[in-house]
Amino acid sequence: MEHIRKRLAKCEEGIRYLCQIKEGCEWGNLSGLLAKLDELKASFYDYSEEGFSDEVSQIEEAVAFLAERCQEEISPMDRVRIVRSPLRFSLKDILENVYEDYTELGGEGEANIDPAMVVAKANILRRVKNRVFTQQVMVIGHEKGHGEEFRNGGSTKPWGNEKALRFMQVAETEGIPIHSYIFTPGAYPVEEYPGAAQQIARNLYAMAKLRVPIVSIISEGGSGGAEAIGLADFRLMFSHGYYSVISPEGAAAIEGRVGEGQKAPKELIEQCAEHLKITAQDNLDLGTIDRIVEEPPLGAKHDDFAFFKRLRFEMMRATDEVVLKTKSLRAFRAYELKLKKAGDDEALVNPDQDTNLHIDISWEMNDDEQKRLLALRAKKYRAMAAKAYLNDTTRFGEFCKKTSTRVAKVYYTVVYDILKRQQKQVEKVIKEVSGEGSSFVKRLSSPFTAAYDFIIHKPEGRSGKTPAAASRQEALALEFGDTYTSPLANEDRTVTCPNSATRGCKDLWVPDLYGEFCGVCENCGHHFPLEYQWYLNNLFDRDSIREFNAKIGASNPLNHPVLRQKLQNVKNETKRHSAIITFQARLLEVELVVAMLYSDFRNGTVGAAEGEKFVQACELAKLQRKPLLAYVHTTGGIRIQEGTMGVIQMPKCTLAVRDYVDAGGLYIVVYDNNSYAGPVASFLGCSHYQFAIRSSRIGFAGYRVIRDTTGQDIPPDYHSARNALKRGHIHGIWDRREFRRNLHQALMTMGGRNLYYR
Amino acid sequence: MHDEIDFDRILSQYPADPYEYIDILTPHAGRLVFKTSEEQPVSGPSGEWQHVPGTLLYQLERERNVKPVRSVVNGVVASLERALDGQFVEAGEKVMTLRHPLKKREIIDRILRNVLSMFLAPERAKYFFALDIQSRIDKHGQRSISIKPGDEVLTMSLMKRDTPVLYQGEPGIIHSVYFTPGATVDQDQPLIGICPEDKLPLIQKIIARVKSEWE
Amino acid sequence: MKDRVLIANRGEIAVRIMRACQDLGLDYVVVYTAADQESQHVRLAMNGAAGGQRAWRVSSYTDPNDILAVADHTGCTAIHPGYGFFSEDYRFARRVTVRDRPLTFIGPNWEVIKNLGDKINTKRVANRLGIPTIPGTDGPIYNEMEAEEIAARLLDDQQRQKIKNPSVLVKAAAGGGGMGIEEVFRIEQLRRVYRQVQSYAKRQFGDGGVLIEQCLRDYNHLEVQLVCSRHGERVHFGTRNCTIQSTGRQKRLEAAPGFDPACFDYVFDSQKVLAQIVDYSLKLADHVKYDNVGTWEWIVARDGSPYLLEVNTRIQVENDVSARISYLHGKQPSLLREQIRLALGDTMGYDQKTVEFKGASIELRLVAEDTGRGFAPWIGVIDKFSFPSQDWAAVYTHVPFDRPYTIPSEYDPNLALVLVWGDDMATAKERACQFLDATVIEGQNAHQEPIMTNIPYLRANLDRLLTF
Missing domain, CATH: 1.20.1270 (Substrate Binding Domain Of Dnak; Chain:A; Domain 2)
Known part of the structure; x- marks a missing residue:
């Protein structure tokens, strides 16, 4: 019975x-x-x-x-619920069943710096004929538990991600591969040190050049939280998992403009899950993952032992492939052939079969192989989402660009690598002649708000350096009037400063405020937002801006039904094609490359086009050996309607930044107005030199998301620049009126004499 | 200040009229539009960080800027100058009166004003605590600071000049502070309330009594 | 349309502007703050309430929004800023004149205020026109090494001129009114002082620019009074001497004309120097197309060399000192009346030749203050306030004669301006003494101590007038 x-x-x-x-x-x-x-x-x-x-x-x-x-x-939303079921296998089940033995690092169970993040040193068993080998790996992943409260559903706190990073570096020291398991609905959105966004950015920045193979596999891949340990050489996904930019409920709340405390209708959530293309198959088609690991119908549970066997096979195979690709193509081919011969392919069809690899592959790598590993990783991410944006450049234009890039490469190599020494000597002579170089000092001192030069207009002498040869085809000067005044100033009325109650500010007359005061309350220094054009006109030397890649435009890679019309509208309104403007400019005679995210275009959200333009800006700056400035007028995060095509911009752009910085580049980020989520948690947040304009807000998630996920209220100044400074996220708060001078000083002190600092 | 204090008399005046009447004056000139009316309940700012604004009382439009004026206390609109609605008003015009039910803390505060020894403003001026007093307050709290006559307790800022103010009166601890640093205080208005140390138990008794009797 | 003037000021100048408006037959409105409720300028406006409410309460004399709201509501067409407050605020002048409902700003046009309000710019323009200014930088300096170089040069120059105790002043470029100024005697001190002033300037004014100039000691402070119209007419009303000032650099005694050889044995030709600074002043006024009343401030060293200090683009407290030695068709003019009339677009109706100079005049500023203790302001109630009546004297005050008056602690405790004049400086001085002796001011403060005024100080300093 x-x-x-x-x-x-x-x-x-x-x-x-x-x-x-x-x-x-x-x-x-x-x-x-x-x-x-x-x-x-x-x-x-x-x-x-x-x-x-x-x-x-x-x-x-x-x-x-x-x-x-x-x-x-099965619908996408069904998969979401499968993944969230307490019956589903968790990382601990994997550690028990896939690996031979393991030791948890950085805490155990509830006694843990963050029980939602588990790190373990584990051995995995390889049987070749009758011999047994064990190989060491570092297992890193989210632990959802089976409904245990303290696991926080796999939502990692900043210090949990910090723990992950610490042990990734241990793996690097020991030269063992990393297996990363992603089971997270998203990172826990708190700013407490080290801060959700900052830590994810640091993880991405480190993983970009981590000198060991990384294999990641996604069960629940919730946006930024997933990326914190998800950047990998080989990316797998469970067949019933989901990988998305935002939870379908979150997307529905935004799309349905659902008020706080209310729930989005179920149908809308289902629809959003559908539109966001979150399933394993979708992601394979989009190229954000490399392979799917099949699960039994309705997903694997904690006791599907056959499934764990297969998982072990898949993880080893993926690791083998990554290692072999760095050795030689021939070795890799031979491996595949052998697999076939051994009948292991069968295993893919029939999971009950013996899923042992009968080939012995060492996971150790020499220096050259490590270099190739990193090159392949960079290449892999560079190619991602390549079809997810519009590029109207003609083939001829493309050809010109390629040619000029090649020419530029030669030019800059000659200038910087061959002539450098000679140039230095010339500079030395000039310096000796001019004594203290006070002519230079004078230029520095010409103040930003030209209150003094109404009658005597100092002619700004000296022409700049040789103009860049690259992308001349597309170079296009932005229109400038004589002097730029914000259109906001054209109204005879007053506004109240938000600090008037506490600081006694008088009402400000709008023409003064947006004209002479540069949008700053003269009493308390509160900064009222100004349009991005103001910065284009007032930050850089006159007529020095040359935009490139203006034609690369945002598209609708997932055929999201809402996005199409919205994109069309915003393109018509702004006469621009994406939320980022990339250009070359000059600031007090310093040539630099600038990427500028601005609010008018879908709230400065980042999708495939924006990511691509940013990466190209990094590449151009690297090629021309110029400093790179990311000025964030506003960014609302990743453009959710682009789904994982958007998410993937986080690692993609971070890799480009890392590449640029490692080549000696100086990368400065300046935040203004509102900067949130994905971009801050990746390619912006990873900068060594971050600053903010006064009255700006910087963070990972907004009030509402924090309240919904943590159940806690946050103080009104939670995301303020001042608090970001206190937490060590940024290094300084700049007054808008001093922006030009501060930026120049930052370039000089951080960049040194060559600006391209090594 | 006497040892025998007629508690009953002092306390009895509050149940009869447990309210404070607060006149609302316009902060500046402009055209006024009321957004509340007589007998309407109003509330002050709330929330953990006082970030939820109080009830909108009226709007004042000046130079095309419509400024909402909100209540800073809880209570009821006791009276309202209806004739001003829609009119241009001068700065400092009384536009309504709020009836604010006194809280326990406020009643204690009021009773203490009768009991504590008050140090009054010598001039109509702005006042600040003397630097070392302020730093001691920041560190240990005001109740830990005992002062005696001749101590330099306050700084008076008058006509852009700072003058030290020496304390005169009974020695004791600073029990209550009645001024806001930097705001103008009228002459003879209380600045601080001093409690001689031997009277502390008495004060505690009053507080305890109000707390128990007042619901 | 008939003009109506909003008087955006307080105290005696508000009363004087009211009188000038009445003389010109213009309607006016005054504003006041709660603290000034009892002030004479409010009383007078309240009393003359024939054409509706004339006095309006505002939150502050320095809140442009309240003032403009009242101006619109009362249908004013012009604003008189008086002195202080908005008188030299080009932003206010600009806003007044360019807003959707524009008003006449009684003063120079805003661009002139802006250009001349910037001392550094004034200095640059003056230098270009060959007008002498105090040796030093003509632009803000942001660099320590440059500052040191300039300071060293200035000290050397003084040494060469055999000036005793040579020194330089380090000033915050964006500052004014004597704030953020430090004196340096030895070049070794400069860097420390420079950093100190720079950080002060950054904190206070948001700009770390610093000026360095030679420090002049042993000089007289002279002023040239100009009156100009919107039609390019420019005349001067002579010079005055404002050397006697309180420790806070507030003027206490003024006299016109600027020099008098009867008072002191100058080593230079005083008439020539006076003519020279008048010429220079007119030259600069022509260049910037100055179009209302204004004062050119000069420093004249003991050796007679003049340096242009700055231009005050407003009516000044002491304007009447000059008016009392000038005659138009045999009558002393009112410069306030001229100012309003010309600002509203009138032509002058006379030229320089019509202005006749004769005699001497002195202004005494009566202030409730303790001159022995650093001119500390005195607060209290005035019970008795009376002046002798003379045909060679005039008194301007906002303090009522008929009732007690509490001096508001929010503003400077100025009580009255007394002007006396005569055929020569000696007569004027004598009359000043006579007048002061007959003046009665009584009152006491909160501690029942009697009022303190600067009358003894004024008396004692009359002899110093026009001397080095």
């Missing part, structure tokens, strides 16, 4: 699981089945063993039938 009771329990588990997936018991008469089950349990002793077994069989059949039907018509 006991085994029948067990069968019954299994049935109940199955039904409850289906109820979870379908979010309620209405679907497929699950409630009827449950009632039947209860009835059976209640009348357990009224049946003969045989009769009861028959009844159970009937239910078993019904459950199996429903499960099959559920799998057949």
